[in-house]
Amino acid sequence: xxxxxxxxxxxxxxxxxxxxxxxxxxxxxxxxxxxxxxxxxxxxxxxxxxxxxxxxxxxxxxxxxxxxxxxxxxxxxxxxxxxxxxxxxxxxxxxxxxxxxxxxxxxxxxxxxxxxxxxxxxxxxxxxxxxxxxxxxxxxxxxxxxxxxxxxxxxxxxxxxxxxxxxxxxxxxxxxxxxxxxxxxxxxxxxxxxxxxxxxxxxxxxxxxxxxxxxxxxxxxxxxxxxxxxxxxxxxxxxxxxxxxxxxxxxxxxxxxxxxxxxxxxxxx
Amino acid sequence: xxxxxxxxxxxxxxxxxxxxxxxxxxxxxxxxxxxxxxxxxxxxxxxxxxxxxxxxxxxxxxxxxxxxxxxxxxxxxxxxxxxxxxxxxxxxxxxxxxxxxxxxxxxxxxxxxxxxxxxxxxxxxxxxxxxxxxxxxxxxxxxxxxxxxxxxxxxxxxxxxxxxxxxxxxxxxxxxxxxxxxxxxxxxxxxxxxxxxxxxxxxxxxxxxxxxxxxxxxxxxxxxxxxxxxxxxxxxxxxxxxxxxxxxxxxxxxxxxxxxxxxxxxxxxxxxxxxxxxxxxxxxxxxxxxxxxxxxxxxxxxxxxxxxxxxxxxxxxxxxxxxxxxxxxxxxxxxxxxxxxxxxxxxxxxxxxxxxxxxxxxxxxxxxxxxxxxxxxxxxxxxxxxxxxxxx
Numbered sequence: 001x002x003x004x005x006x007x008x009x010x011x012x013x014x015x016x017x018x019x020x021x022x023x024x025x026x027x028x029x030x031x032x033x034x035x036x037x038x039x040x041x042x043x044x045x046x047x048x049x050x051x052x053x054x055x056x057x058x059x060x061x062x063x064x065x066x067x068x069x070x071x072x073x074x075x076x077x078x079x080x081x082x083x084x085x086x087x088x089x090x091x092x093x094x095x096x097x098x099x100x101x102x103x104x105x106x107x108x109x110x111x112x113x114x115x116x117x118x119x120x121x122x123x124x125x126x127x128x129x130x131x132x133x134x135x136x137x138x139x140x141x142x143x144x145x146x147x148x149x150x151x152x153x154x155x156x157x158x159x160x161x162x163x164x165x166x167x168x169x170x171x172x173x174x175x176x177x178x179x180x181x182x183x184x185x186x187x188x189x190x191x192x193x194x195x196x197x198x199x200x201x202x203x204x205x206x207x208x209x210x211x212x213x214x215x216x217x218x219x220x221x222x223x224x225x226x227x228x229x230x231x232x233x234x235x236x237x238x239x240x241x242x243x244x245x246x247x248x249x250x251x252x253x254x255x256x257x258x259x260x261x262x263x264x265x266x267x268x269x
Numbered sequence: 270x271x272x273x274x275x276x277x278x279x280x281x282x283x284x285x286x287x288x289x290x291x292x293x294x295x296x297x298x299x300x301x302x303x304x305x306x307x308x309x310x311x312x313x314x315x316x317x318x319x320x321x322x323x324x325x326x327x328x329x330x331x332x333x334x335x336x337x338x339x340x341x342x343x344x345x346x347x348x349x350x351x352x353x354x355x356x357x358x359x360x361x362x363x364x365x366x367x368x369x370x371x372x373x374x375x376x377x378x379x380x381x382x383x384x385x386x387x388x389x390x391x392x393x394x395x396x397x398x399x400x401x402x403x404x405x406x407x408x409x410x411x412x413x414x415x416x417x418x419x420x421x422x423x424x425x426x427x428x429x430x431x432x433x434x435x436x437x438x439x440x441x442x443x444x445x446x447x448x449x450x451x452x453x454x455x456x457x458x459x460x461x462x463x464x465x466x467x468x469x470x471x472x473x474x475x476x477x478x479x480x481x482x483x484x485x486x487x488x489x490x491x492x493x494x495x496x497x498x499x500x501x502x503x504x505x506x507x508x509x510x511x512x513x514x515x516x517x518x519x520x521x522x523x524x525x526x527x528x529x530x531x532x533x534x535x536x537x538x539x540x541x542x543x544x545x546x547x548x549x550x551x552x553x554x555x556x557x558x559x560x561x562x563x564x565x566x567x568x569x570x571x572x573x574x575x576x577x578x579x580x581x582x583x584x585x586x587x588x589x590x591x592x593x594x595x596x597x598x599x600x601x602x603x604x605x606x607x608x609x610x611x612x613x614x615x616x617x618x619x620x621x622x623x624x625x626x627x628x629x630x631x632x633x634x635x636x637x638x639x640x641x642x643x644x645x646x647x648x649x650x651x652x653x654x655x656x657x658x659x660x661x
Contacts, residue, residue, distance in 0.1 A: 011386060029371065
């Protein structure tokens with residue numbers, strides 16, 4: 001394992017280059033290019049604001065679109081990273097079969113490219129918040145910590161599914177289905193107080209989902225629930241601690257699994 | 270000095286599954302029943318490559334050359350045995366592997382070099398050299414998708430060969446590109462040799478290995494069957510290849526070639542000749558019936574089927590009249606110019622206009638040429654070197 005990390009560090013420039021390649025290639029041949037990264041959150045914000053202002057009677061959350069965005073963008077970071085990582089090895093036979101390099105670069109580059117993407121979208125989102133004179137929560141200083149936590153968890157999942165998919169192509173289809181189900185057990189579109197109110201006894205089980213804790217943490221630091229809706233203010237100390245441990249464990253196990261299986265990659269794809 | 274590459278008892282087994290079962294349903298359905306055959310692409314291969322050495326690996330298709338290189342470069346892992354490498358490796362298993370069509374030539378140079386494990390700083394330093402080697406100065410900022418296949422290959426080769434690895438591994442990639450570029454690549458390889466770098470070189474162009482390798486290894490069915498000086502191994506390779514090539518016989522057999530003998534200077538039958546020696550090709554025949562005005566001919570071909578020399582009695586202005594019963598014709602070659610290699614002799618008897626073939630033996634006998642010189646090429650041309658000073 002230590003050897004692997006050393007080799008990866010030796011190839012850090014490759015990781016960097018591959019990450020940028022992902023970003024560059026994504027918008028090559030499009031006129032607006034990187035602008036599309038900003039368009040996505042802008043349109044989402046506009047649509048949510050209009051829809052929820054007109055159609056939904058003002059509920060308990062005064063700024064539902066902001067609440068939604070603060071959980072949805074981190075969730076999309078998770079979904080996009082995972083769906084791109086799962087095909088990152090099988091989608092690059094030309095490289096895997098012909099050149100040696102630490103193979104984990106491929107899924108990791110997919111994750112980091114999406115992280116940069118997520119960062120850009122967050123910039124747009126924060127610009128919007130500044131315009132509407134949002135009262136930021138002091139907990140916003142934990143932004144890097146939450147980002148690290150989520151990225152670690154995503155990297156572990158990405159390494160695991162990308163390697164497993166080489167041996168069993170069902171994994172990529174399974175991931176699509178699983179992510180859809182996962183979305184609804186994570187408090188992105190509904191506030192956590194709905195869960196607390198109706199399924200109090202299931203709360204510990206609900207919080208066993210690491211992404212629930214991650215999304216709750218994002219909402220907590222961005223949405224500033226103390227000012228805009230205390231019902232969305234929920235962070236569980238034990239949930240977060242557990243999630244941190246799970247993220248580290250998932251990362252290490254994912255890496256280990258990847259390392260154990262990568263020797264067969266060139267033969268299997 | 271430690272070896273640059275040590276290949277120790279390496280075997281590689283591929284499982285050839287009877288069906289390509291890749292989905293969960295099938296895996297469960299066929300669980301435990303999936304038959305596969307073992308295919309050993311490499312069996313107990315032992316090779317030590319010294320630092321600064323240029324090692325050639327030759328062998329027929331499917332002999333395990335590429336598998337071996339892929340094991341050395343850690344793309345594949347041996348089933349048994351182990352491989353130790355010392356120093357950075359750049360492998361040219363496929364030129365331009367990982368080129369992104371939607372990036373420019375410049376971006377691809379950096380990306381490709383980092384795939385090979387080289388830093389931006391190193392590439393910065395070498396960038397101009399890479400571009401000028403690839404002869405792509407005008408196109409380096411164009412998208413690679415617009416490159417011709419030749420440009421693509423030149424850029425791939427230029428990157429790999431200019432990044433300064435300790436060990437350079439080349440698999441059959443010199444066969445691509447036009448002759449001028451090939452020549453340039455070989456010059457560059459020779460330059461790398463002079464820098465004391467280690468090179469492992471796989472090719473079908475076996476004569477090229479004679480030109481640039483210190484040592485050659487021949488693989489056959491995953492085993493090392495011959496190892497040693499290039500000349501020796503290449504000759505062995507030719508012999509092995511020829512035993513597969515077929516010889517043919519045709520004709521109405523009114524005249525039969527009883528035997529074709531190759532005689533040396535002393536008049537003894539021989540299969541080994543030195544460059545510059547004489548040879549007599551004796552064609553013994555027997556005519557079953559009287560045959561008027563036959564033509565006797567012979568030719569010498571090399572392993573590729575190129576005719577080195579051939580003649581017949583008609584071309585020489587000879588009329589034999591009517592022949593009957595046994596007899597012999599001798600073609601006397603006063604000096605054989607061929608260098609090292611294996612050659613075949615064909616003999617034929619036919620009518621003057623070649624409308625009737627009495628007996629034709631294709632590649633009937635073979636002989637080996639040996640030369641005491643290290644010169645390369647097909648023929649020995651006596652050559653002296655004079656050094657002239659500038660005033661002349």
